[in-house]
Amino acid sequence: MLSNVNFSPGIYVLFTVIVIIVTVAVTLYLGYRVIQERRHYREEAFTLIDGLLTKSEIYTSITSYLSKAPKDTLFALYLIDLDKFSDVVNAFGQKQSEKILEKITQRIIPLLPKRTQIARVEKDQFLIFFRGEHTRSEYLNMAKDIQKAIYSPLPIFHNTTIQVSSSIGISFYPAHGETWKQLQKSLDIALYIAKREGGNKIILYSDEMSATEGENLQYYHQIKEAIENKEFVLYYQPIINVKDKTIFGAEALLRWNHPEHGTLAPQHFINILEQSGDINWVGIWGLEELIKTHLTLTKRFPEYDIKLSFNLSPKQLTNERLAVDFEKVLKRYKMSAKNFVLEIIEFAVFERYSVIHNNIKQLKELGFQIAIDGLGLDYNTLTKLEYLPIDIIKLDRSFLQSDNESLMRDKFAQMLVDFADATNRLVVAEGVENQEMLKLVSDHKIGIVQGYYFSKPIPELDFLTYITKEEWLEKMNIEEVPNQKEEISGNQTSEGEDNSENKLKM
Template structure:
C-alpha cells in the first residue's frame, strides 16, 4: 500500500530514531518513536510489547507517555498468554492490525487497562511485530473513547511496526552474541571470560569475602577414550547440572576449561566454611552417572581459596584455587585441598622461575657449585659433581631442587643442561691448566629430556672439543627414575654417550623399583646409591641389606660404586664394612664454589669433618 505524503513523513521521522539503535540505545529510541506516534495520531498512550514464545509471555518494554503511578505488580508489565483476556490472547499470534473499540467483547482487557492507568472506555489498535512467520511483539495505540482508523493509517502503523521489529531483531542478535561471549555452549554456564568479569566486580575494595572452588575432574580423557566424546560431553552436562542445583541466586558457576569448573560461594567467607561446602559438593559431583548404557563415575580434585576483595586479583584467586586443586590431585585425587600460605609461596616461586629462568640462562645468572667425591680408604678426591645454583636478584641463592623440575615442565631442561655442561667443562679445563694432569672425573647431571634430544651427542662432542677435554674425564649422570620411564630409549641414548668415550653413571640408584635388572641392561660404568639408604645405614638393617646387595651386584658387573649423602662417621664405617669405598656427602665436604673446590683439589685429599 502506498502511503499518503503526510504519513510517509511520519514513518521517516520514526525511522530516524530507530535506524541506528542498538542494545544500549534501544529503550530511548523506542520512546522517541512512540512519542512521535502519539503526537501524530493524537492518542492518549502508545506502547511496545515484546513476546517470549518459549515461555509464552508478553512484556511491556516501552510506553509513551510514562504512567505517573504504576501499580506493583504492574498488570500491564508481564502478561502470560495462558489464561489471558481475549485481547492479550489475540496478540500472541497476531498477523494483521487488530482494532478494539468501546463496547467490543473486551471487558477483561478494559478492566486491566483501567486498573493500570485509570483509563476507561478505550479504543485500541494493535499492530504485530513480525519476524518471518513468527509474531515477536505488538505496537499498540490507545485512545480514550472511540476512534476509527483509516486504511492509510493502519498501513503507516504496519510500516512503523516493521521498523520496531528490525530493532528488536538487531538487539536480540546482539544479546545472543553477548551471551555467547560470556557463556559455555556445551553447559550453558558462564565461561572463563564471564566468570572473570563477575569475579573482578566482586573483588572491588569494600566487598565481602567469598570462597572460590576450583573443580578438576580426574581422568576424564579415559571416559572419552572408552565411551566417546559424545558421552564425555553428556557427563560434563550432568556435572554442570549437579553443580547448578547446589548454587543459589548469589552464587556463580562457570566451566573454566575442558574438565574444570569454578564455583563462587558468597555464603562461605572462611576456609572452614568453604571446606565443608566443598566436601558436600565432592560427594554430589562424583556420584555415578548412566551414560550410553554404562554406569560410570569420575573422581574430582577440588581446590579452595578464600578471596580477599581489595587485595586479591582475578588471576591470583583462580591461581590459588587451581594450585590447591593440583595439591589435591597430587595427593591421590578425589579430595579437597585448601590454598595455604605454603602453597601461595610455592606458587609465587614457581611463577617467578617460569618467567625469569630463560633470561637467567641466557644472561649467565646461574652458577655452579661442586661437591667432591672421596675414596674412603685414603681420603683422596676421585671426582667432583657439578651442581647448578641460581643467584636470584631478590630471592638469593635458589637450590636446584626448586627450579630444575620447573625447567623440565616448561621445556627449558635442554637449554639449562647445555649451560651446565659447558660451564662445568670450562671450569674443569681451567683447573687442569692450573693443576696439570689429573685423574679427577667431572660428573654432570643430565635430564631425561636432554639425554634423548636430537643434538645431545653433538653438544657433548662440541663442548669437549671447545675445552680440550678428554671424553674419559667426563661422566654423565642420569637418575634411575628417569631411566625407568623408557629403558629401551635410555639404553640407546646411553650407548651413544659411551661410544664417545664418556662414562655413564646411574644416580639415585635404588629408587626405581626395578633397579637390579637395570644393571644388566643399561650401558653404565657406575652407580650412585641414593642417600635414602645411606642416612641410617648404621642403624637400619634393611638399608644395610639393600646396600650390601648393590655392592655385590656392582662388583659382579665391574661397576664403580659411590654412596651419596654420607654425613656421619658411623655410616662411613658401615659403608667400608659392606665394601663400598667411595662416597660424597657433608661428612667430607658440602657443594662449594669453584675456587673453594680448586683449593681442595690442589691438596688432593679430604678428611672427615
C-alpha cells in the same frame, strides 16, 4: 672590534668554565641518546618481520585503545609461545630459525580478522590484539586454527621439514583485567599454565589461577632474565677416594644467584625450567661450564685425574637431540667425553621409554661414563644392572640409614660389591654425613664416597682451594679401606640435601 677589547682574567676563566660545562653536557646527552638507541634496537631487533608490530607499538596501541574504549567494549588477547624453540635454534642456528619464525607468522596473519594486530614480543612469543568483538567459542576456534597452522610441517631445505607446537594463553577485556597491566598478568598466568602442562595447550585465564600461580609465574619470567644476566652458577661437591686418600672428582650442582632472594637451590625453579624447555639450555650451558672447570683443574692439579659429574633428568633424556648437542659442545672445546660422568636420576625410565635408552647408548658411545643414581635396597634392580650400559652404581643414602634392616643391608652390600667387581663397575656411597657412616661404607669395601662429612657443595673457587689444601685429609682418620676395582674414574655421590632437587639436571 672584539680584538681591541680587553677582557679581565676572570672573564676568560668564566668563559672557559661555561664552554667546558656545555661541552660535557652535550657529550653526556649524545652518549645517553646513543645508549638509548642501542637499547631500543636490541629490544626491537628481533621483531623486524613483515606484517608485525614491534613490542612497544602494540603495547602503545592497546593502552591507547583502553583509554578511549566505551564501557561495554569487549576484546581478547592471545599470547603465543613456540614450544621448545630453543631446540630449533640449537639445531639449525639463529639465521635459519629467523626464517622459520617468518614462515610461521606468514601462516598466522591470514587467519586473523580485520583490525587485528600482531607483534613479536619475545624471541619466540607473539601477542595478538583482537579489536573486533567475537564470541568466546569463536575466539577458541581461532586459537585452535592458529595452533594447527603453526604445527603443520615446515620445509627447511631439500626434503627436511620440522614441526613446531605452540602454547596459547587467552584473556578477555574487561573480565580478566581493566588495565593493560592486569590483562598482561592474566595472559602470563594462562600461558605459564599451558607450558606447565607440557605445552601444545590453549588455556583461557580464570581468576582462580591468580591465587595459586603467583610465585611460580614470578620465577618463570625471572628465569628468562637470569639466563641473559648469567645468574646461574655451578657448585661442586667433592668426591673422595678413601683408600688412596685422594680427590676422586666432584659432582656439579646447579644454583641460581637470585638478585633478591640470594642463592637458590633447584627445588625453587627446576620444574619451571623443565616446563619452559629451558632445561635443555641448562644441559648445554652446564656441559660447557664443566669443560671450562676441567681445563682449570687439569692446569692447576696435573697430579690428579679429576672427573666431573652431573645429572640428566628424564625430561632431558627425552630430547632426541641430546647426544648430538653434547657432541657439538665437546668438538667445540676439543674435549674428550671420558672426563665426565652422566648420572641418571630415575632407573625406571630405562624400561619405559626407548628414546631414553637410545640417548644413553649414544652418550655412552661418545665416551661419557654413565652412573645409576640413588640405587636402594632392591634385589630385582640389581639383577637388571648387568644388561644396562652403565659404569657406576651410586648407592642411595637410605642404605646408610637402614638401622632396623642391618642384616639385609649387609647382605645386599656384599652382593653389590661382588657384582661390581665381577662386571667392572664402580660402587659409590652417597650421603656420608659423619664418621660412623664413613666407617660403615668402608667396612663394606666401598672406597669412593661423597657427602657433607667431607664437604657441602661449594663454589668453584672454594673447590680449587679445597684441593690445594687437601682438606679431605682432615677427615681421614679411619682404618684403611680394602681395595675396590677402580678402572672407572669420575664418579660421584649425592650431597646431604634433597637428592632429587639439588643436583644439576642436564
